[in-house]
Amino acid sequence: MTEGINGFSSPRADVFPAGLRVLVVDDDPTWLKILEKMLKKCSYEVTTCALAIEALDLLRERKDGFDIVISDVNMPDMDGFKLLEHVGLEMDLPVIMMSVDGETSRVMRGVQHGACDYLLKPIRMKELRNIWQHVYRKKIHEVRDTESHESLESLEEILMMRNVSEQSDDGYLLCGGDMTPGKKRKDAEHKYDDKDFGDHSSVKKARVVWTVDLHQKFVKAVNHIGFEKVGPKKILDLMNVPWLTRENVASHLQKYRLYLTRLQKDDLKTSSSGIKHPDFSPRDAAGDRTDHIKMQQNEAVNSYRAPSNLLLQNANSRIHEVDLKGTASLQTIEPKKVLTGFAAKSHMASSSNIGISHSFGSTQYSTYNTVLPTQYSWSEGFTEIQFKQERNPQFQVENGFADLGLPTLQQHNQVNLQPVQSIANGLFSKERDKQAKSSSGTKSSFGSYSVPSQNLMPSFQPPDPSFQPPDPSFQLPDPVTSSTWSLKDDHSLEQTSINNLELSAFWLQGQHCSSTNLDMQNKVPECNDPEFIAEVPSNLYDALRFDYEYEYPSDSLEYPVVGQGLFIV
Amino acid sequence: MDRNQMQMHRQIANIRKSLFDQEYLDEQFIQLEELQDNSNPNFVEEVVTLFYRDSARFLYNLDQALEKRPLDFSKLDSLMHQFKGSSSSIGAKKVKIECTHFRDYCNARNAEGCKRTFQHVKKEYTTLKKKLEAYFQMSRQTGPVERACRPR
Numbered sequence: 001m002t003e004g005i006n007g008f009s010s011p012r013a014d015v016f017p018a019g020l021r022v023l024v025v026d027d028d029p030t031w032l033k034i035l036e037k038m039l040k041k042c043s044y045e046v047t048t049c050a051l052a053i054e055a056l057d058l059l060r061e062r063k064d065g066f067d068i069v070i071s072d073v074n075m076p077d078m079d080g081f082k083l084l085e086h087v088g089l090e091m092d093l094p095v096i097m098m099s100v101d102g103e104t105s106r107v108m109r110g111v112q113h114g115a116c117d118y119l120l121k122p123i124r125m126k127e128l129r130n131i132w133q134h135v136y137r138k139k140i141h142e143v144r145d146t147e148s149h150e151s152l153e154s155l156e157e158i159l160m161m162r163n164v165s166e167q168s169d170d171g172y173l174l175c176g177g178d179m180t181p182g183k184k185r186k187d188a189e190h191k192y193d194d195k196d197f198g199d200h201s202s203v204k205k206a207r208v209v210w211t212v213d214l215h216q217k218f219v220k221a222v223n224h225i226g227f228e229k230v231g232p233k234k235i236l237d238l239m240n241v242p243w244l245t246r247e248n249v250a251s252h253l254q255k256y257r258l259y260l261t262r263l264q265k266d267d268l269k270t271s272s273s274g275i276k277h278p279d280f281s282p283r284d285a286a287g288d289r290t291d292h293i294k295m296q297q298n299e300a301v302n303s304y305r306a307p308s309n310l311l312l313q314n315a316n317s318r319i320h321e322v323d324l325k326g327t328a329s330l331q332t333i334e335p336k337k338v339l340t341g342f343a344a345k346s347h348m349a350s351s352s353n354i355g356i357s358h359s360f361g362s363t364q365y366s367t368y369n370t371v372l373p374t375q376y377s378w379s380e381g382f383t384e385i386q387f388k389q390e391r392n393p394q395f396q397v398e399n400g401f402a403d404l405g406l407p408t409l410q411q412h413n414q415v416n417l418q419p420v421q422s423i424a425n426g427l428f429s430k431e432r433d434k435q436a437k438s439s440s441g442t443k444s445s446f447g448s449y450s451v452p453s454q455n456l457m458p459s460f461q462p463p464d465p466s467f468q469p470p471d472p473s474f475q476l477p478d479p480v481t482s483s484t485w486s487l488k489d490d491h492s493l494e495q496t497s498i499n500n501l502e503l504s505a506f507w508l509q510g511q512h513c514s515s516t517n518l519d520m521q522n523k524v525p526e527c528n529d530p531e532f533i534a535e536v537p538s539n540l541y542d543a544l545r546f547d548y549e550y551e552y553p554s555d556s557l558e559y560p561v562v563g564q565g566l567f568i569v
Numbered sequence: 570m571d572r573n574q575m576q577m578h579r580q581i582a583n584i585r586k587s588l589f590d591q592e593y594l595d596e597q598f599i600q601l602e603e604l605q606d607n608s609n610p611n612f613v614e615e616v617v618t619l620f621y622r623d624s625a626r627f628l629y630n631l632d633q634a635l636e637k638r639p640l641d642f643s644k645l646d647s648l649m650h651q652f653k654g655s656s657s658s659i660g661a662k663k664v665k666i667e668c669t670h671f672r673d674y675c676n677a678r679n680a681e682g683c684k685r686t687f688q689h690v691k692k693e694y695t696t697l698k699k700k701l702e703a704y705f706q707m708s709r710q711t712g713p714v715e716r717a718c719r720p721r
Contacts, residue, residue: 121657
């Protein structure tokens with residue numbers, strides 16, 4: 001193994017998948033021994049761990065030290081699903097679950113929580129031989145999504161790329177805000193210097209998950225300093241988040257500025273209608289880009305307006321306050337990116353997807369959808385997120401429940417459906433961006449997340465390939481069945497869903513729905529875990545702490561932004 | 570090798586075969602054998618030893634749990650689930666089968682069934698242990714055995 005700067009080994013891209021760095025977590029020492037041996041036989045580099053907490057520490061310590069994690073579902077110190085979510089959220093690594101229990105509900109939970117595969121014990125060698133595909137797939141997605149220069153390089157570089165994420169130089173390349181060209185160039189160059197392609201282990205930036213919490217800090221700092229005078233360094237100092245780098249903030253600030261600009265434009269363009277747009281008809285992806293952009297813009301505006309409550313208003317007011325400087329360039333360059341993000345969420349499923357499918361590059365633009373739930377429909381995520389109460393009604397409507405002819409959407413109903421929806425969505429792979437068209441909110445039988453399904457797709461981490469039916473429209477019926485299950489759920493679901501819906505601005509960045517630990521405090525959501533799957537341990541969801549974060553397991557794409565002016569990338 | 574050794578090898582092979590034929594072991598055991606190589610020449614035995622050492626605690630806990638009144642079926646089920654998972658690691662087929670029965674009784678909240686089945690589990694567990702111990706001992710005495718082959 002080549003040793004990186006930090007002394008951690010890096011994968012040898014030239015002989016991929018040999019040298020794949022695997023972390024195995026299992027409390028059964030016998031299995032741990034066997035798996036270690038099996039993986040070594042596959043020429044992988046194996047690290048074993050008997051405790052989930054230990055595994056997390058290891059992962060955090062060696063931010064780029066692993067390519068993939070394999071974990072048993074039943075761990076004594078932490079539920080395997082929780083670990084799964086943490087890993088997805090914080091490290092954005094593919095996670096494979098294992099269990100001797102192959103019950104469908106369990107497997108489904110695994111997928112919901114973001115597992116990219118679920119293996120049944122006893123595990124065969126041949127099953128382990130192929131795990132590299134999950135790593136590869138993820139890389140491919142990231143590459144596709146970011147459109148960064150690096151990603152366009154050869155496969156080896158892609159594989160070596162640890163952080164093909166929104167941290168890419170895109171933000172620097174775009175004009176916007178008040179960055180002078182000179183400064184931009186300098187930053188961009190600096191960034192490239194940091195990225196030493198030859199030495200794949202040099203770039204150890206972990207993906208920053210801009211949780212709602214984090215973003216709020218950011219916004220507070222920005223407002224405190226004064227938008228005009230703001231700069232990454234100042235913000236960073238004010239935010240007082242030790243692990244956050246100036247670069248993280250700078251990139252985030254860039255996006256935030258663009259977001260605000262866009263909002264401002266939209267603001268001037270349309271009048272608030274408070275409409276719910278449950279049925280965004282599928283866009284014709286074949287249309288030219290400009291059209292799409294326009295559509296997205298409109299949609300974005302609309303969706304932005306739709307949820308009249310809350311969040312948007314704040315954002316609006318903020319926009320007015322802000323005096324954005326020359327963003328002329330935005331028009332040309334940004335729209336796609338900005339819109340992409342925007343469109344992605346909620347009803348704009350179709351448009352967003354289109355945006356996505358166009359690969360507008362950084363998906364990091366948060367969609368300022370107010371209807372976040374869609375994205376969070378990621379099963380559990382839902383329950384955990386603590387959204388503001390008011391959101392619910394809107395959400396419901398927006399989610400196209402109306403389409404279902406359920407005018408009196410009860411929250412419970414919604415709740416029930418959501419998890420399911422998310423499940424269904426989870427099943428959709430991000431790759432299905434093309435599906436944008438089909439995804440109109442109406443389609444999803446659940447109504448609520450129909451859009452999300454579209455949106456969700458990108459966010460889901462690459463689900464098990466077998467789950468990805470190529471035809472998007474074809475998938476929609478599936479959720480129906482799953483949704484019916486959810487209807488049996490108990491009230492806890494209801495509650496949780498409400499909480500989820502309330503999440504005003506949450507922005508999930510990264511790929512998994514789960515509480516992020518980036519923010520040190522873990523707020524346990526008040527909701528109980530929805531028991532839509534029989535064995536959900538009650539503390540499982542607590543751990544999920546979705547508070548405000550909801551991450552989509554998609555590697556690419558934009559992260560939903562709830563209108564509150566919170567911009568989370 | 571001399572005739573004696575050849576005979577020993579044949580004997581060992583037969584013992585091994587019978588373990589499969591009588592369903593004491595399944596495919597997983599073969600997986601372990603295939604993992605054995607020069608860097609880990611006693612891999613299978615090490616794994617089996619590790620299993621028996623580690624799994625003893627499950628049996629102990631299950632015994633304890635079965636003494637309680639009333640029975641906590643979900644706990645029993647959970648313990649047995651883990652034990653079953655562990656047993657699957659070495660391919661302990663009969664043991665696994667009994668574990669499944671036990672869990673069925675747990676789900677049915679059948680205390681008598683649970684207790685009875687648990688006895689079967691322990692019996693299979695112990696029987697297998699003895700057989701494997703004998704098998705490994707003989708193997709060691711005889712020297713390296715032929716490559717693992719699937720039972721016909």
